[in-house]
Amino acid sequence: MNFKADLTRRTGLALLLAGALAGSGLLAGRAAAEPAPYPVKVVTLVTHSSPGGGSDVFLRELSKYLGKYIDATFVVENVQGGSGAKAVARVAGAPADGSVFYATTPTYIYTSLLSKPPKTYKDLEPLANIFADSEVVFTRADGPYKTLQDVVDKAKKERGKWGAANPASLERQAAEQLKRAAGVNAAIVTHEGGGDMMLNVLNGTLDIGVGEFQELRSQIEAGKIRVLATFNPERLPEKPDVPTVKEAGYDVQLVKFRGLAGPKGLPDAVTKTWDAAIQKVLQDPDYRKEYTEEVLVAKFIDHKDYPAFVNSFATTTEAFLKETGAIK
Amino acid sequence: MTTFWDIVHLLTGTPLIPVAIMGLTWGILGGALPGISASITMALVLPFTYTMDPAMAIALLACVYIGAEYGGSIPAILIRTPGTNSSAATVIDGYELNRQGRAGEALGISLMSGVVGSLFGLAMLVLLTEPLSWLALAFTPPSYFGLGILGLSVIASMTGGSLVKGLAAAVIGLMIATVGTDPISGVTRFTFDVPDLLNGVEPVLVMVGLFALTELMSQSGSVSLTQLKESVRIRLPGLAMMNRLKRSQIIGCILGLFEGLTPGGGGSIAAFMSYNEARRWSKTPEKFGKGSEEGVAAPEAANNTVASTALIPLLSFGIPSSNSTAVLLGGLLMHGLLPGPRLFEQNPQVIDSLYVGSFVAIIAQIGVGMLLLPAAVWLVNRPRPYRAGFIFALILSGIYTLNTSTFDLGIALALGVVGYLMRRTGFPFLPMILGVVLGHMVESSYRRSLVLSGGDMMVFLQDPICVGLLLAATGFVVFSLTRELRDGRRARAEQARNHKTHGQEAHG
Numbered sequence: 039m040n041f042k043a044d045l046t047r048r049t050g051l052a053l054l055l056a057g058a059l060a061g062s063g064l065l066a067g068r069a070a071a072e073p074a075p076y077p078v079k080v081v082t083l084v085t086h087s088s089p090g091g092g093s094d095v096f097l098r099e100l101s102k103y104l105g106k107y108i109d110a111t112f113v114v115e116n117v118q119g120g121s122g123a124k125a126v127a128r129v130a131g132a133p134a135d136g137s138v139f140y141a142t143t144p145t146y147i148y149t150s151l152l153s154k155p156p157k158t159y160k161d162l163e164p165l166a167n168i169f170a171d172s173e174v175v176f177t178r179a180d181g182p183y184k185t186l187q188d189v190v191d192k193a194k195k196e197r198g199k200w201g202a203a204n205p206a207s208l209e210r211q212a213a214e215q216l217k218r219a220a221g222v223n224a225a226i227v228t229h230e231g232g233g234d235m236m237l238n239v240l241n242g243t244l245d246i247g248v249g250e251f252q253e254l255r256s257q258i259e260a261g262k263i264r265v266l267a268t269f270n271p272e273r274l275p276e277k278p279d280v281p282t283v284k285e286a287g288y289d290v291q292l293v294k295f296r297g298l299a300g301p302k303g304l305p306d307a308v309t310k311t312w313d314a315a316i317q318k319v320l321q322d323p324d325y326r327k328e329y330t331e332e333v334l335v336a337k338f339i340d341h342k343d344y345p346a347f348v349n350s351f352a353t354t355t356e357a358f359l360k361e362t363g364a365i366k
Numbered sequence: 367m368t369t370f371w372d373i374v375h376l377l378t379g380t381p382l383i384p385v386a387i388m389g390l391t392w393g394i395l396g397g398a399l400p401g402i403s404a405s406i407t408m409a410l411v412l413p414f415t416y417t418m419d420p421a422m423a424i425a426l427l428a429c430v431y432i433g434a435e436y437g438g439s440i441p442a443i444l445i446r447t448p449g450t451n452s453s454a455a456t457v458i459d460g461y462e463l464n465r466q467g468r469a470g471e472a473l474g475i476s477l478m479s480g481v482v483g484s485l486f487g488l489a490m491l492v493l494l495t496e497p498l499s500w501l502a503l504a505f506t507p508p509s510y511f512g513l514g515i516l517g518l519s520v521i522a523s524m525t526g527g528s529l530v531k532g533l534a535a536a537v538i539g540l541m542i543a544t545v546g547t548d549p550i551s552g553v554t555r556f557t558f559d560v561p562d563l564l565n566g567v568e569p570v571l572v573m574v575g576l577f578a579l580t581e582l583m584s585q586s587g588s589v590s591l592t593q594l595k596e597s598v599r600i601r602l603p604g605l606a607m608m609n610r611l612k613r614s615q616i617i618g619c620i621l622g623l624f625e626g627l628t629p630g631g632g633g634s635i636a637a638f639m640s641y642n643e644a645r646r647w648s649k650t651p652e653k654f655g656k657g658s659e660e661g662v663a664a665p666e667a668a669n670n671t672v673a674s675t676a677l678i679p680l681l682s683f684g685i686p687s688s689n690s691t692a693v694l695l696g697g698l699l700m701h702g703l704l705p706g707p708r709l710f711e712q713n714p715q716v717i718d719s720l721y722v723g724s725f726v727a728i729i730a731q732i733g734v735g736m737l738l739l740p741a742a743v744w745l746v747n748r749p750r751p752y753r754a755g756f757i758f759a760l761i762l763s764g765i766y767t768l769n770t771s772t773f774d775l776g777i778a779l780a781l782g783v784v785g786y787l788m789r790r791t792g793f794p795f796l797p798m799i800l801g802v803v804l805g806h807m808v809e810s811s812y813r814r815s816l817v818l819s820g821g822d823m824m825v826f827l828q829d830p831i832c833v834g835l836l837l838a839a840t841g842f843v844v845f846s847l848t849r850e851l852r853d854g855r856r857a858r859a860e861q862a863r864n865h866k867t868h869g870q871e872a873h874g
Contacts, residue, residue, distance in 0.1 A: 116770070117770075118769050118770050118771070119561070119562055119769045119770065119771040119773070120561030120562050120564060121561065121564045121565065123561030123564075124561065124771075149561065149564070152547070152552070152554055152564070153554055153557060153559060153560075153561050153564050154559055155559070155561045197820060199818055204552075205547065205548065205549060205550055205551055205552030206547060206552030207552075210552070225817050225818055225820065226817075227507075227814055227817050227818055228549070228550050228551075228552070228814075228817075229814070230549060230810065237503060237505065238506065238507070240503055241503040241504065241505075241506060243506045243507065243818065256705055359552075362551065362552070363551060363553065364551060364552045364553050364554075365553075
């Protein structure tokens with residue numbers, strides 16, 4: 039059942055991405071620049087998501103443009119099962135010559151911490167970060183809340199009812215952190231996927247929900263829900279009038295990262311090539327147009343800084359999971 | 367507004383008819399393969415719709431769904447293996463009819479009941495999508511709890527003679543449903559640090575293990591070779607039969623409508639509930655489980671109705687109530703179509719072709735269904751060792767494609783052994799399956815309600831939908847139990863009388 043909810047959620051996001059990409063992506067022409075030389079001919083990009091799932095679409099679209107900047111053929115491999123544990127094990131055991139990488143998302147940190155599989159995020163070497171998904175606080179359009187402050191005020195007077203899509207998720211972590219930052223009493227109600235939570239926001243069971251912008255787009259366009267704030271460090275380009283949570287007065291920020299990681303001991307030549315290529319691919323006008331439409335925020339973190347970023351994310355997550363009693 | 371000429375144009379000026387028939391054919395074949403559920407069948411075809419016209423792509427996916435709901439009943443009847451989750455209820459009487467040499471008849475009833483259900487579902491989809499979309503919203507966590515309990519109450523009448531064994535089986539099912547990540551706190555339960563268990567045991571594995579693998583094991587152990595007659599051919603029910611099935615089909619349609627509208631319900635619950643209701647309202651309830659035509663008609667009408675009515679919450683709110691509608695949502699989004707009220711205003715051609723394409727597929731189902739069936743019947747008539755080997759390979763490959771996991775194969779095989787032992791000791795399967803399917807929903811909605819209310823149990827009595835559903839469940843359990851007690855008393859009285867007459871004869 040968990041799997042189903044997850045699938046629903048992932049497919050939603052994934053296909054949203056695929057939609058725009060299928061239209062224009064195939065037509066993208068080759069740039070004039072020569073691709074950088076690379077030690078291996080074929081690079082396998084591994085994801086734990088099913089074909090059509092979030093990371094799968096991310097990799098497939100990325101690989102279309104990467105060929106312009108790195109002289110290699112890119113293949114996407116789906117290693118499903120165990121919420122990412124199997125895919126991590128597959129990459130951890132691969133040769134560290136730049137031929138195999140894994141698409142990182144917060145999921146692999148959560149799985150590493152929650153289920154303690156034989157190979158965890160610690161067995162991989164973070165390569166570089168590419169994107170951040172947009173996480174927002176939303177409420178129903180005909181509801182009483184116009185700003186994040188209204189929601190917090192209500193939770194101060196009586197008990198707030200806040201929703202998060204999944205129990206072990208970044209969204210729940212965000213809701214718990216906001217609750218603490220605001221010093222209010224709110225029930226954090228977890229669900230089995232974003233659709234499930236959307237219903238409870240629309241019918242007024244919940245005051246607010248925390249979710250990915252991509253999943254909410256149709257309801258936003260239909261005028262059914264109102265976005266109150268974003269957990270992103272900066273405002274959303276698509277919704278410039280929506281403040282960040284930090285601007286609203288609560289020091290909570292989220293980066294739902296999407297990047298790559300490889301086996302430990304990647305050669306310097308490989309990591310340098312990727313650092314340069316990712317910066318270029320993010321500037322690629324065709325690719326840029328597509329990912330901007332999907333409200334993906336380019337967030338490049340190079341190979342030098344990415345391990346520290348991932349480790350600090352993991353430390354925060356571990357503390358959160360211990361606090362909620364999910365792990366000891 | 368859609369005019370008559372718009373429809374004529376769709377039928378003649380676009381490739382809608384071939385698209386609908388292609389989708390239907392693929393759906394029937396995919397649905398008929400055990401382990402390949404309706405959602406997988408749809409997901410497999412999804413990549414091919416990338417380059418299609420959006421209106422055609424959505425119609426194609428909807429037709430695959432329609433085909434798969436019917437296709438699932440073919441193996442349910444022929445080899446006691448539901449092709450899709452929602453055809454599990456069809457196994458009970460469908461396979462029984464097959465054993466009596468009436469497979470062709472069972473298939474015909476399934477086909478025609480499916481057509482009736484689909485037509486009804488489509489009519490409801492067209493009429494109710496906009497006005498009824500509030501129902502999806504009216505369901506709060508306590509309402510879902512009520513829905514789950516109502517589903518579980520069906521167990522009371524599925525115990526197959528022994529209430530204790532039935533309840534024991536249900537408890538095992540509920541226990542299996544607790545494996546995996548806790549739905550509210552995210553704590554892992556009974557996973558023993560095995561990552562494959564993080565997502566729990568999927569109901570499809572339990573169904574395949576208990577139904578299909580157990581059947582294969584039992585078959586290989588039995589001596590007599592019950593070959594089907596080579597001449598088995600699909601036999602559509604006549605008017606008299608359709609008339610007799612009317613009541614059970616109506617029950618199936620109505621329950622299918624409600625289950626389709628309520629997210630989380632889905633075809634399997636509708637099928638089991640309508641099977642049960644059909645038995646209750648039947649003139650010949652004693653035939654159920656022993657090869658009742660109504661026992662095939664009700665669930666087949668129900669799951670085919672769901673294939674259309676499940677689109678109502680999807681199209682009106684973009685809320686997928688099942689895996690299949692989630693795939694369809696994916697198809698919509700892939701083409702840049704956002705479901706919701708605005709879809710009707712902005713892309714009426716997509717809605718039109720979805721409706722008209724579904725209609726074409728439903729009508730074509732009678733012909734295509736009959737054309738494809740001989741192939742399926744031929745398969746059943748192959749020598750049993752070949753067939754068993756083939757089915758075994760098919761089932762295992764189907765399970766493997768779910769998550770490309772060999773661990774899942776192990777779970778299914780283990781449940782096959784459990785099922786074999788259950789069958790030898792007279793434990794019924796259905797309560798266990800309902801436990802696995804509903805356990806998660808009951809638990810998560812119960813706990814979510816209590817998180818919302820801050821631990822106050824009154825939350826369940828403040829929700830009118832929940833109260834109504836719980837009352838229905840109570841009434842249902844009481845009804846089933848009194849009937850069971852009465853039947854039991856009657857049986858004992860009968861026995862005593864027989865004993866007495868027997869005794870007198872002996873004296874005389």
